[in-house]
Amino acid sequence: MEMFAIIIGAIFVNNVVLSQFLGICPFLGVSNKVDTSLGMGAAVTFVMAISSLVVYLLQYYVLVPLHMEYMQTIVFILVIAALVQMVEIILKKISPSLYQALGIFLPLITTNCAVLGVALLLVQKEFNLLESVVYAVSTAIGFALALVIFAGLRERLELADTPKAVKGVPIALITAGILAMAFMGFSGLV
Amino acid sequence: MGKNLSTFTSGLVKNNPTFVLVLGMCPTLATTSSAANGMGMGAATMFVLILSNIVISLIKNLIPDKVRIPAYIVVIASFVTVVQLLMQAYLPDLYNTLGVFIPLIVVNCIILGRAEAFASKNGVWASALDGAGIGLGFTLSLTLIGMVREILGNGQIFGMDLWQGGGALIFVLAPGAFIVLGYLMILFRKLTAKTK
Amino acid sequence: MVLVLFVICAVASAAVAYVSQITAEPIEQAKQQKVVAALKAVLPEFDNAPVAASVEGFEGAYYEAKLGDQTVGYAFESTSPNGFNGNVKLMVGFTADGTIVNIEVLEQAETPGLGTNMTVVDNPLLLSFKGKQAAEMNMTVKKDGGDVDALTAATISSRAYADAVARAYAAFKSVTTGVVEAYTSATQLKAQAEEGGAACGNCTKEEAKECGEGPHGKCHGNCKHQ
Numbered sequence: 001m002e003m004f005a006i007i008i009g010a011i012f013v014n015n016v017v018l019s020q021f022l023g024i025c026p027f028l029g030v031s032n033k034v035d036t037s038l039g040m041g042a043a044v045t046f047v048m049a050i051s052s053l054v055v056y057l058l059q060y061y062v063l064v065p066l067h068m069e070y071m072q073t074i075v076f077i078l079v080i081a082a083l084v085q086m087v088e089i090i091l092k093k094i095s096p097s098l099y100q101a102l103g104i105f106l107p108l109i110t111t112n113c114a115v116l117g118v119a120l121l122l123v124q125k126e127f128n129l130l131e132s133v134v135y136a137v138s139t140a141i142g143f144a145l146a147l148v149i150f151a152g153l154r155e156r157l158e159l160a161d162t163p164k165a166v167k168g169v170p171i172a173l174i175t176a177g178i179l180a181m182a183f184m185g186f187s188g189l190v
Numbered sequence: 191m192g193k194n195l196s197t198f199t200s201g202l203v204k205n206n207p208t209f210v211l212v213l214g215m216c217p218t219l220a221t222t223s224s225a226a227n228g229m230g231m232g233a234a235t236m237f238v239l240i241l242s243n244i245v246i247s248l249i250k251n252l253i254p255d256k257v258r259i260p261a262y263i264v265v266i267a268s269f270v271t272v273v274q275l276l277m278q279a280y281l282p283d284l285y286n287t288l289g290v291f292i293p294l295i296v297v298n299c300i301i302l303g304r305a306e307a308f309a310s311k312n313g314v315w316a317s318a319l320d321g322a323g324i325g326l327g328f329t330l331s332l333t334l335i336g337m338v339r340e341i342l343g344n345g346q347i348f349g350m351d352l353w354q355g356g357g358a359l360i361f362v363l364a365p366g367a368f369i370v371l372g373y374l375m376i377l378f379r380k381l382t383a384k385t386k
Numbered sequence: 387m388v389l390v391l392f393v394i395c396a397v398a399s400a401a402v403a404y405v406s407q408i409t410a411e412p413i414e415q416a417k418q419q420k421v422v423a424a425l426k427a428v429l430p431e432f433d434n435a436p437v438a439a440s441v442e443g444f445e446g447a448y449y450e451a452k453l454g455d456q457t458v459g460y461a462f463e464s465t466s467p468n469g470f471n472g473n474v475k476l477m478v479g480f481t482a483d484g485t486i487v488n489i490e491v492l493e494q495a496e497t498p499g500l501g502t503n504m505t506v507v508d509n510p511l512l513l514s515f516k517g518k519q520a521a522e523m524n525m526t527v528k529k530d531g532g533d534v535d536a537l538t539a540a541t542i543s544s545r546a547y548a549d550a551v552a553r554a555y556a557a558f559k560s561v562t563t564g565v566v567e568a569y570t571s572a573t574q575l576k577a578q579a580e581e582g583g584a585a586c587g588n589c590t591k592e593e594a595k596e597c598g599e600g601p602h603g604k605c606h607g608n609c610k611h612q
Binding site for chain 1: 212213215216217219220260263264267268270271274275290293294296297298299302360363364365366367368369371372373375376379380383
Binding site: 249252253254256257260261264265267268271272275276278279280282356359362363 | 405
């Protein structure tokens with residue numbers, strides 16, 4: 001039941017992009033086409049699942065026993081950056097086809113604040129190991145969901161006749177605002 | 191001096207990080223529910239930006255090219271942690287409101303972007319000014335967005351009532367952030383297009 | 387190359403460690419100050435430095451306030467998980483005889499503009515508790531047959547608030563009488579009562595059974611016959 005609440009909460013109610021404002025850069029940057037957003041969503045899910053696991057182990061088996069909690073930010077960002085590199089290298093070796101699909105998105109993920117944000121939040125929320133991974137994966141699914149919906153909207157928006165000053169980011173932001181309003185309808189679901 | 195001045199002012203309008211470069215959107219949207227919060231976030235970011243610019247321009251010749259990005263990240267993350275600890279100690283209320291977005295200054299593209307594009311190629315003094323200019327541009331933008339949202343959403347400015355009865359709360363909530371930023375960006379484009 | 391990176395890391399962590407050391411005390415003080423400020427707001431005048439204590443059957447901490455040698459009141463950090471959007475955490479202050487002095491909201495994530503009105507000065511929710519003798523109150527919202535005025539359009543938030551106060555009062559009784567008062571939330575009671583045949587807002591199982599049988603039950607006022 002608790003797990004269910006975490007999953008629904010992370011995907012819909014507290015959607016990372018539309019209500020927590022994490023990962024806005026890729027949300028605005030790579031959401032032009034549905035295909036690319038799916039690829040990005042998959043890459044983020046992959047990295048978040050692994051990074052949440054590693055971050056959890058680091059926090060509770062290294063930083064806390066050493067009383068170095070204040071090093072959290074520095075350690076987490078370095079670990080995530082290294083992890084992304086590693087995933088890229090391993091993926092290239094093991095599964096070239098998967099690398100073909102996700103490869104170009106991987107370098108972008110280091111600066112995706114949703115990954116570091118989730119790492120910090122799962123420590124703040126005092127989740128256990130399983131909860132952490134479930135939370136990270138559901139958050140990533142929420143991210144992918146918002147990205148894909150938004151890409152669908154933007155594909156149509158491209159064809160619309162908008163004034164010059166409004167074109168591009170501004171109209172995307174206003175559309176995102178309306179989408180966020182729709183997601184507010186989920187509040188109170190859990 | 192003229193060059194230094196233009197380094198400083200370009201961050202305010204021509205290279206405004208929020209409205210022109212569209213960088214650092216996460217804190218811009220998340221922490222501008224009131225003018226004071228936006229200003230606090232802007233100031234924290236400016237602090238990190240100036241100091242990391244200074245340090246990076248100082249050590250730029252010592253760092254081998256291959257490891258420069260991780261080195262920059264370490265420098266930035268250290269300053270962010272310092273800000274985090276100082277705020278926790280001396281501004282606990284603001285720290286609680288801004289929450290996870292303080293440590294997230296690390297991944298704010300503005301800071302790593304300036305380190306890579308400016309501080310790694312310029313002297314200490316120019317880098318400090320560049321950091322101050324961009325940081326101030328960011329702070330002013332955030333304060334402006336916060337102000338608009340606070341006025342429309344709560345009928346308040348910096349926590350003082352402008353009129354009785356509040357406002358349309360949607361502007362303080364998530365959708366309002368996107369919409370206000372969208373419209374302000376349109377306005378900014380119109381205004382700068384005219385002055386050209 | 388690796389050496390340079392290593393040196394940078396070492397210098398950076400040393401600097402951060404230094405700052406963390408000098409800020410450790412102010413951070414602790416800031417946290418302490420927050421608790422003290424909340425205590426001052428919810429308790430009658432006191433002159434000791436209350437320390438956090440715990441009591442069986444209650445999750446949060448509680449504080450005993452003294453003026454001279456005499457205990458003048460207790461404050462409870464009480465959390466209800468039933469908020470609209472997560473936990474509602476309150477600091478509830480009682481005088482030694484069980485009158486509610488004041489309540490401060492410590493943490494909440496309710497809907498802005500509706501549930502968040504619980505933090506507004508003198509909101510109806512707070513006023514329905516403030517200055518009341520806790521023992522004479524039915525701590526559920528009027529919609530559920532209690533004495534608490536709910537916030538407009540925020541019944542769930544109001545229920546959570548009332549629930550947190552009720553939890554604090556149960557703990558107050560445990561502390562003052564020395565007998566552990568097991569607290570069961572309104573929802574749990576409802577489930578129990580349904581097992582027993584009646585749906586009831588906030589009676590014990592026995593009372594619920596009783597009130598299910600007729601209009602003159604002990605707990606009648608609080609029951610919703612379904």
